[in-house]
Amino acid sequence: MIYDLARPLLFALDPERAHRAAIAALQAGLVPRAAPSDPTLKRTVMGLEFPNPLGVAAGFDKNAEVVDAALALGFGFVEVGSVTPRPQPGNPKPRVFRSVADRALVNRLGFNSEGHDAVYARLTRRAPRGIVGVNLGANKDSPDRVADYAQGVTRFSDVASYLAINISSPNTPGLRDLQEKEGLARLLAAVAEARERAPRRAPIVVKIAPDLDDEALPAVCEAIIAAGMDGMIVANTTLSRVGLSNTRIAAESGGMSGRPLFAPSNKLLTRTRALVGARLALIGTGGIDSATAARQKLLAGADLIQLYTGMIYEGPELPGRIVAGLAKRG
Ligand SMILES: Cc1cc2nc3c(=O)[nH]c(=O)nc-3n(C[C@H](O)[C@H](O)[C@H](O)COP(=O)(O)O)c2cc1C
Numbered sequence: 001m002i003y004d005l006a007r008p009l010l011f012a013l014d015p016e017r018a019h020r021a022a023i024a025a026l027q028a029g030l031v032p033r034a035a036p037s038d039p040t041l042k043r044t045v046m047g048l049e050f051p052n053p054l055g056v057a058a059g060f061d062k063n064a065e066v067v068d069a070a071l072a073l074g075f076g077f078v079e080v081g082s083v084t085p086r087p088q089p090g091n092p093k094p095r096v097f098r099s100v101a102d103r104a105l106v107n108r109l110g111f112n113s114e115g116h117d118a119v120y121a122r123l124t125r126r127a128p129r130g131i132v133g134v135n136l137g138a139n140k141d142s143p144d145r146v147a148d149y150a151q152g153v154t155r156f157s158d159v160a161s162y163l164a165i166n167i168s169s170p171n172t173p174g175l176r177d178l179q180e181k182e183g184l185a186r187l188l189a190a191v192a193e194a195r196e197r198a199p200r201r202a203p204i205v206v207k208i209a210p211d212l213d214d215e216a217l218p219a220v221c222e223a224i225i226a227a228g229m230d231g232m233i234v235a236n237t238t239l240s241r242v243g244l245s246n247t248r249i250a251a252e253s254g255g256m257s258g259r260p261l262f263a264p265s266n267k268l269l270t271r272t273r274a275l276v277g278a279r280l281a282l283i284g285t286g287g288i289d290s291a292t293a294a295r296q297k298l299l300a301g302a303d304l305i306q307l308y309t310g311m312i313y314e315g316p317e318l319p320g321r322i323v324a325g326l327a328k329r330g
Contacts, residue, residue, distance in 0.1 A: 045303045050131055056306065071130045082135045084116075097252050106252045106255065108255070111171070123156075134163055137152075138172065145175070167184075168208050170238075170255040236255065236285075238265075257287075288306075289310030298326075
């Protein structure tokens with residue numbers, strides 16, 4: 001497999017440079033093309049027909065540069081973003097760290113984004129095919145973060161298959177406070193209102209943090225249901241360092257993703273499913289790096305699943321392999 005050769009070269013680079021190289025390779029078409037997914041994997045969720053349940057998680061294609069290439073890798077859907085209204089550079093570098101032995105990553109990118117205009121232009125330039133979600137963020141220096149999300153809903157409702165409200169990045173100070181009760185109700189009311197005004201009613205999911213405590217989760221789920229949202233993404237990166245053996249990386253601030261996030265995010269997913277029943281669609285995200293892990297995530301209560309970090313360690317053939325594995329054993 002070609003990634004066996006490419007991986008040592010990529011891992012010799014700073015993780016962010018390696019990611020740029022991966023994006024460039026995808027843009028150049030230097031990547032495997034997966035077979036079309038087995039028709040038995042088709043499913044309709046939030047009124048959208050997905051060819052298979054595996055998507056690429058937000059953060060991989062923040063600026064919608066490689067949507068079609070990502071679909072060609074075998075993903076059943078792509079979530080671009082997070083996108084902020086105005087372009088912003090994010091935090092100072094270095095800001096992404098690998099822990100190879102743990103198959104984990106710590107990042108504190110801080111919503112580096114080319115902004116709504118650039119991402120919207122790219123999405124409208126491509127032929128509309130496949131399922132493409134747009135994950136919305138807020139500018140770091142925004143005087144009104146609620147308005148930033150509402151603006152995102154207004155802007156992207158016509159080009160996005162669905163919208164994701166990301167209030168769980170640990171890298172924008174104060175952002176996660178939007179998960180708290182009153183703030184959340186106010187935010188979701190503004191988002192719902194923006195959707196009603198838009199020409200197309202896009203499904204909306206809310207992406208939560210895996211660090212929400214057991215007491216807070218029921219109120220968060222209720223607020224999401226009460227506001228008429230369609231689903232949740234469970235979950236974003238964690239502030240926890242449990243399962244990270246590399247103490248140098250563990251000391252870096254930011255959110256941890258990858259294999260150590262698998263068990264805790266599954267636990268949260270199962271709790272969330274128990275709370276919401278069939279009232280919301282759930283997208284399970286965190287630590288998927290094999291067909292077995294993908295199946296476990298679905299069994300934990302997900303309608304759809306997503307991955308990012310697993311592909312760094314397993315290579316671009318991972319989505320095709322997972323989708324084929326899911327089809328084989330049903
Ligand atoms: C480098 C990096 C950047 C990310 N950027 C975003 C982002 O912009 N918005 C977002 O909602 N999630 C972002 N995430 C979180 C992922 O979408 C996902 O929720 C998390 O990494 C867990 O999945 P994984 O273990 O398969 O990577 C990012 C993750 C990584 C590793």
